[in-house]
Amino acid sequence: MASSGVMRRLVWCLGFSQFICWGISYYMLGAFGEAMVRDLGWARMLVHGGFALALLVMGGVSGIAGRWVDQRGGRTVMVAGSLLLAGGCLGLALGQGVAAYYLAWAVVGLAMRLTLYDAAFATLAHVAGQGARRPMAQITLLGGLASTAFWPLGHALAESLGWRGALLVYAALALLTVPLHLAIPRGAGAAESAADPLAPTAPPPLAGAGRDRVWAAALFAAVTTLVNFLNAGMSAHMVGMLAGLGLALPLAVGIASLRGVGQSGARLVEVLFGARLHPLGLGAFAALLLPLACLAGVWAGQVLAMALVFALVYGAGNGLLTITRGTLPLVLFDHRTYGAFVGRLVAPGFLLSACAPVVYAAVMDAYGAGAAIWLSVAVAVLVFAASLALQWRFGQRAKWAP
CATH class of the missing domain: 1.20.1250.20 (MFS general substrate transporter like domains)
Structure with a gap:
């Protein structure tokens, strides 16, 4: 198990990363959707279909992404997610045409599964075991404010830079989460947890076999x-x-x-x-x-x-x-x-x-x-x-x- 100092630092880093990653991915279309419809001249359903594709990709890779955290550790997986999120934002900002638009959203969907709560929760479960409840709750405090902060921020950026320019800023923000994810201890995956038995006071799982x-x-x-x-x-x-x-x-x-x-x-x-x-x-x-x-x-x-x-x-x-x-x-x-x-x-x-x-x-x-x-x-x-x-x-x- 990680020391209390390491856990405090990890909670702060993951809390800020969740705040940024939710704001620039899941809540992105709420800020830029109408501007995209006007600028691209596409039907609203076509524009919003990109976000639907991202959610489908999240579901399709969910099991695999979970195994990656178990096998490779949250550090590697979430850093990769940050880089993919930056790439997806760049793809949306620079791409032309429907195919490029949907490809960029597919990348964003994969990045969301590797950076948002489920990946962060799995990482904390490996680092802290059954003591992860409080850290899990703590990292959601900032994440819960993502829409409150990023909807007005996104609108302001789109008005001053255009939605494509705003997405370039989002790509830079995604890169800022890389050092936050590097704060995750190395090897915080299945091998580490298997070698570290549960504390005596930790209750066994309620659901066993059958x-x-x-x-x-x-x-x-x-x-x-x-x-x-x-x-x-x-x-x-x-x-x-x-x-x-x-x-x-x-x-x-x-x-x-x-x-x-x-x-x-x-x-x-x-x-x-x-x-x-x-x-x-x-x-x-x-x-x-x-x-x-x-x-x-x-x-x-x-x-x-x-x-x-x-x-x-x-x-x-x-x-x-x-x-x-x-x-x-x-x-x-x-x-x-x-x-x-x-x-x-x-x-x-x-x-x-x-x-x-x-x-x-x-x-x-x-x-x-x-x-x-x-x-x-x-x-x-x-x-x-x-x-x-x-x-x-x-x-x-x-x-x-x-």
Whole structure:
């Protein structure tokens, strides 16, 4: 296990890298999408299809990427992801034509899988074992503010430099994450973890072999898949939904940006006060927040307070579920094979999330923003049901050593 000084340094470095990498990849199209549509003269679906392709690539390489972290260590994998992210941004900035555009997005998709939370969580699982819960939560504090910071930053850069010039700045920011990822200890992979047995106070995984392992894997995958679908839909259309419900567009943008505040605020509370909460219980509570938030969104157009509740409470629930996505496998499965096993389980979430922006757009076009909110309520209820089933099946045997 790494020393406390090494872990503190690693948490700061990964926290800043997540802040940058999320901002210049996952939230890129939110900043530049409309400018790309105007400048390229392409249909909106064609422009946004690049991001859908990136999400499909993330899902397709998820299992392989997890094995890379297990076998080669997070340092090598995440540095490679930084370089690929810089290359993808350069490709988008300099490329001409649809083929070059989609190729660049495919590179960005691979880079996202090698740099974002799942790679960082797997790295921390190998470095800290079952003591990785707190570091996982800590690195998400800055990552949760990525949209709040990079949407206005991206708009400002696009207005002054054009979207292609802004992407050159993004490529430079991607290169700045290389030294941050070089802070990861060498060999923080399966070989190191296998040689370092669990501490005596660390509880064994709740799901061993046989039926328990299947149920744990299925329910964890269901929660992750549904949360990813809902998050992708909200990331693409929350502003449009609020505007469609009757809010003025500037007000809709301002309220939607509060989602990031809700995410990081809830994560900060968890870091400060949630050490003794078991990840299963925390996950069920976080999942309950999602349908409550979406139900508030039904009345967001009539009552401004409900719009604020919608954005803040949804952000809080999504922020906490991001933490439990990293920490639940520590108590359900063997942390020494964290990368490969969890990589296979989260792959469907990436694949389904690629469909979410299109599904939400179709629902809004056909039935309006209100129908999209009710779709969100339905998905959120399923998230809560799966989380509750996970808590019910394994919570009675749960012992947690914070």
